[in-house]
Amino acid sequence: MNTRQMRYGPLPVERVDVAVIGGGVVGAAVARALSAYELSVALVEARADVGDGTSKANTAILHTGFDAKPGTLESRLVRRGCELLADYATKTGIPVERTGAVLVAWTEEELAALPGLAAKAAENGYERCEIVDAEEVYRQVPALAPGALGGLTVPDESIICPWTTTLAFATEALSRGAYLLLNTRVEGVEPPSGTADTVLRTSRGTLRAGWVVNAAGLGSDVIDGLFGHKRFTVTPRRGELFVFDKLARPMVNRIVLPVPSSRGKGVLVSPTIYGNIMLGPTAEDRDDRTDTSTSEDGFAFLLEKGRKLMPALLEEEVTASYAGLRAATEHGDYQVFLDAGQRYLVLGGIRSTGLTSAMAVAEHALGLLGEAGLRLDAKATLPDPPRMPNIGEAFPRPYERADLIAEDPAYGTAVCFCERVTEGEIRDALASPIPPADIDGLRRRTRALMGRCQGFFCGAEVEKRLCAGVAREHGENGDTEKTGEAQ
Numbered sequence: 001m002n003t004r005q006m007r008y009g010p011l012p013v014e015r016v017d018v019a020v021i022g023g024g025v026v027g028a029a030v031a032r033a034l035s036a037y038e039l040s041v042a043l044v045e046a047r048a049d050v051g052d053g054t055s056k057a058n059t060a061i062l063h064t065g066f067d068a069k070p071g072t073l074e075s076r077l078v079r080r081g082c083e084l085l086a087d088y089a090t091k092t093g094i095p096v097e098r099t100g101a102v103l104v105a106w107t108e109e110e111l112a113a114l115p116g117l118a119a120k121a122a123e124n125g126y127e128r129c130e131i132v133d134a135e136e137v138y139r140q141v142p143a144l145a146p147g148a149l150g151g152l153t154v155p156d157e158s159i160i161c162p163w164t165t166t167l168a169f170a171t172e173a174l175s176r177g178a179y180l181l182l183n184t185r186v187e188g189v190e191p192p193s194g195t196a197d198t199v200l201r202t203s204r205g206t207l208r209a210g211w212v213v214n215a216a217g218l219g220s221d222v223i224d225g226l227f228g229h230k231r232f233t234v235t236p237r238r239g240e241l242f243v244f245d246k247l248a249r250p251m252v253n254r255i256v257l258p259v260p261s262s263r264g265k266g267v268l269v270s271p272t273i274y275g276n277i278m279l280g281p282t283a284e285d286r287d288d289r290t291d292t293s294t295s296e297d298g299f300a301f302l303l304e305k306g307r308k309l310m311p312a313l314l315e316e317e318v319t320a321s322y323a324g325l326r327a328a329t330e331h332g333d334y335q336v337f338l339d340a341g342q343r344y345l346v347l348g349g350i351r352s353t354g355l356t357s358a359m360a361v362a363e364h365a366l367g368l369l370g371e372a373g374l375r376l377d378a379k380a381t382l383p384d385p386p387r388m389p390n391i392g393e394a395f396p397r398p399y400e401r402a403d404l405i406a407e408d409p410a411y412g413t414a415v416c417f418c419e420r421v422t423e424g425e426i427r428d429a430l431a432s433p434i435p436p437a438d439i440d441g442l443r444r445r446t447r448a449l450m451g452r453c454q455g456f457f458c459g460a461e462v463e464k465r466l467c468a469g470v471a472r473e474h475g476e477n478g479d480t481e482k483t484g485e486a487q
């Protein structure tokens with residue numbers, strides 16, 4: 001498949017052994033795992049890029065699972081997913097930093113809840129939480145507002161790059177031979193009868209599949225309905241966040257958590273892997289599954305929370321705000337069901353922890369599919385995992401590497417000055433196995449335009465380079481050598 005067929009024109013394949021619907025972090029992880037076996041696999045995504053739904057707009061924490069509900073599937077998969085992703089990140093260069101977290105008690109009631117939370121963590125298999133007094137809390141987070149009574153430390157909570165994670169999974173799936181079908185919305189399903197294939201009617205034509213995995217996130221209940229089920233309803237739960245300027249970064253060097261409530265994990269303050277500080281998220285049930293706009297009410301709520309938690313933070317500049325939609329359901333756990341007769345698996349209701357759990361969800365999915373009769377013969381050889389470009393602050397970026405610049409001066413030529421993104425990185429992203437489809441996709445691959453000027457200074461230059469790259473993907477200049485066509 002070339003990059004053009006990835007996004008445009010008729011589908012490059014008529015039938016696959018397994019179709020995975022949804023190219024978010026969960027679907028990409030599943031496609032990656034399946035493509036290690038002698039199977040034809042297609043990752044079918046409605047949008048023009050992978051990781052362009054909920055997977056791009058979250059709090060980006062690699063959770064230990066200390067606060068999950070013990071005994072749930074979510075608890076098990078978050079714990080396992082955390083281990084798997086931490087290891088995979090090291091192999092592939094996904095930016096990750098083990099900052100640790102401190103959960104802060106502000107009232108006597110919250111203070112009294114800490115031993116219970118430590119016991120719950122142990123029940124979830126996480127034994128390293130420690131209850132600390134107020135003095136220790138302020139030693140760890142000096143900028144905290146006055147009034148903290150104590151805390152619980154969680155030394156292994158980490159921050160991670162959610163964008164590189166999904167891209168790494170999809171890139172590896174592709175290198176193992178999977179089809180990546182972007183701009184391909186599943187609009188209708190003819191479930192199988194007997195041994196016949198499932199027929200997926202998509203916006204780019206018909207695709208037949210022996211087995212189907214539904215990882216459609218906010219749309220997973222709709223796809224489940226097309227298979228004739230009514231097991232859960234997704235209610236988008238909006239989470240809004242503020243991103244503070246890099247000058248605020250020295251103020252917080254670990255994740256600062258509230259005591260969780262029945263509504264979720266609550267509003268936190270966290271460093272980001274890109275060197276900023278974030279405050280959020282809110283939690284508000286909505287009707288519209290596509291509305292990721294931010295709101296005046298959300299801003300007011302976050303400002304009030306921020307003022308109570310860390311007033312000094314509010315004196316820093318906010319460089320961006322965004323919102324993501326959790327795929328919440330009426331149930332308290334992931335919604336995973338396998339129908340052996342339909343050769344169909346749904347991975348739904350993966351709401352607040354899917355970035356962490358994705359690799360374990362994929363592992364679990366393979367187990368269920370194998371038990372139901374999907375033949376899993378491991379491929380004799382597999383390509384090495386991809387080495388992803390580093391867009392995090394934990395390791396040297398290209399502009400800091402004299403060796404790289406000496407080899408290729410494009411890594412010494414800045415295009416986006418706020419984020420220090422170089423010509424070489426933009427060129428590489430445009431020629432990568434899954435090139436960006438738009439400016440937002442280029443931002444997710446390089447950090448271009450996500451700095452304090454938000455593209456005011458370099459926007460035109462970055463856009464010019466992107467347009468040239470997209471034109472090459474369309475083959476408009478007929479220059480096949482530079483099209484970056486892979487596979």
Ligand SMILES: Cc1cc2nc3c(=O)[nH]c(=O)nc-3n(C[C@H](O)[C@H](O)[C@H](O)COP(=O)(O)OP(=O)(O)OC[C@H]3O[C@@H](n4cnc5c(N)ncnc54)[C@H](O)[C@@H]3O)c2cc1C
Binds near residue numbers: 220
């Ligand atoms: C505010 C917020 C904060 C969060 N913080 C964290 C965190 O700190 N740590 C953590 O681990 N998790 C966190 N999460 C949760 C995490 O982001 C999600 O669990 C995860 O991204 C879900 O991935 P997914 O692949 O299931 O869904 P998505 O990323 O939404 O992917 C589903 C894909 O399916 C596609 N699709 C839908 N319908 C169709 C169709 N008919 N045909 C083809 N394609 C279709 C969509 O376009 C989409 O790309 C947070 C979520 C939010 C909203």
